[in-house]
Amino acid sequence: MTYYSEHSKVWVSVDCIVFGFENGKLKLLIGKRQMDPGRGEWSLYGGFVRANESLEDAANRVLYDLTGLKKVYMKQVGAFGAIDRDPGDRVISVAYCALINVKDYDEKIRIEHGLEWVTRQNLPKLYSDHEIMIHKAITLLRRRINTEPLSFNLLPDLFTLTQLQKVYEAILGEEIDKRNFRKRIKSIDFIEKTDLIDKLSSKRGAALYRFNKKMYADDPTFKL
Amino acid sequence: MTYYSEHSKVWVSVDCIVFGFENGKLKLLIGKRQMDPGRGEWSLYGGFVRANESLEDAANRVLYDLTGLKKVYMKQVGAFGAIDRDPGDRVISVAYCALINVKDYDEKIRIEHGLEWVTRQNLPKLYSDHEIMIHKAITLLRRRINTEPLSFNLLPDLFTLTQLQKVYEAILGEEIDKRNFRKRIKSIDFIEKTDLIDKLSSKRGAALYRFNKKMYADDPTFKL
DNA sequence: CCAAAAGTGTTCCGTCTACACCCATGG
C-alpha cells in the first residue's frame, strides 16, 4: 500500500560536522571524497539515510564508521535542500554537529579514512555547501555554549580551567579574562575540583576539574 | 547518469507552523487532514517536496497555497526523521516556522481550507509528530526574540506599544513590566513613533509605532 | 634563577528590576 506514490522521492543524506579541540584550537575533521562526484575534493563525512533508520541513527552510524565512537554529543544543524547543491543528483542533506574529545579518537581510524583535523582558519574550499553547514554549526555552538554544557564534550573527563577557558575562547572567537572566567566557574556547582593535579601543561601544575553529570541532571540550569 | 542508484530514496515533505497574533494571543493555524492516512486528524499544513524545488521553495509554495501570502518571514525549525513518524509510509519532514500578520490573511482562503486559529492552550492532539515540531518552533522563537526583530512580523505595519508588548508576553509566556518595556523600546532607534493615533483599542488613543527596516539594515544590532 | 603557566579580589559602572500614579476620552 503506497499512499504517496504520485509524489517523487529524493535521496537524503546526513553530513557530520565533527569538532575537536587540540592544542588550544578548535578543529574540524574533514577528508577528501573517495567517490564520484567530487572525488578528491575536501569534504565533510556523510552518508545516505537508509530506509530502516531514522535521521539520528544515520548520523550516528556515519559518525561511528568514522571514529569508532558511540554516544557522542550530537545536534542537528539543519536540512540543506537547494536543488543543485549536490553535483551528482538531487540530494537533500541533514547536517549534524558532533563534539568529540580528540583523545578518544583512535588515530589509526583517522588515517585509514584519510581524514585530517584542520582549524577553521586553515579550512580549504569544501565540496558542495559544506562550508555553509560549518558556518551554521558554529553559529549554533556560539548561541548555545553559554546556556548548555557543550564544552565538556570537547575535553577529557578531567580538565584544567585553562583548557576549559580555551574551549570557550575558541568557540566564541574572543579572549576572556581569566579571573572573571574562574569566578563564574566557581559559582557552578557541577564543575567539581578534584584532588588531582595536571603536571603536563605547566611546571607548577594545575588542578583538574570534572563535569559532574548527576549533579547537572538534578538541576539542569546552566549560565556562564 | 545516476551516481547514487544503489541507495534508497525517501519522500520528503515540509510542514508549516504558522503563527499569528490576535486579541493579545499567539495562535497557530491548523486544519483537519483531508487525505489518508490520518484523514480527519488535526494537523499542520504540509506538502511534499518536488524534484524541481528547494526546501525553501516548497515551504513557500505550501504557505502560499494556504494563505495567498508571499515573502513571509520563515525559518527552518529542523528535520524530523523517525522511521515511523508518518503512519502512511517513510516520510522525512522539514518543519518551517512562519510568522504572519493575521490581518493580511484573507479569511476566505482560511475557510476554504477548513483551517482554524487556535491558541497553544487549546491545541488538540495533532497528527504524527506535529506537536513536537510546534514545541521546537516555540523554543526557537523564545531563544531569538530578544536578538532578532521577529516580533514585527506578527503585527501590522503600524502598531501600538501595548500590542508589541503583548507579542513578547505571548511568546515568552510571562508578563513584562510596562514601564521597563517601554524604556527599552525607546532606546531602539529603528522602532519609530509616528504621528498617528490608534483609537480602536482605547478611548484615549495610543501612539502608533513602526519598524523602520532601512534603519535596521544600517545597523542590524538588536537587543531587547 | 628565570621562564611559564597557575592562581587570586576589588572597584566601578551600567543594566535590570521593582514599583504607583496621573492622563485623556468615550460612553
Add this chain to the structure above:
DNA sequence: CCATGGGTGTAGACGGAACACTTTTGG
C-alpha cells in the same frame, strides 16, 4: 463621572568588565 487603557521616573540591587601581582617549579 467613571471605567478603560495610555503614558511616565526613580532608587536600589545585581551582575559584568576592567585590572596586576604573587606562586610554584622544571630546566
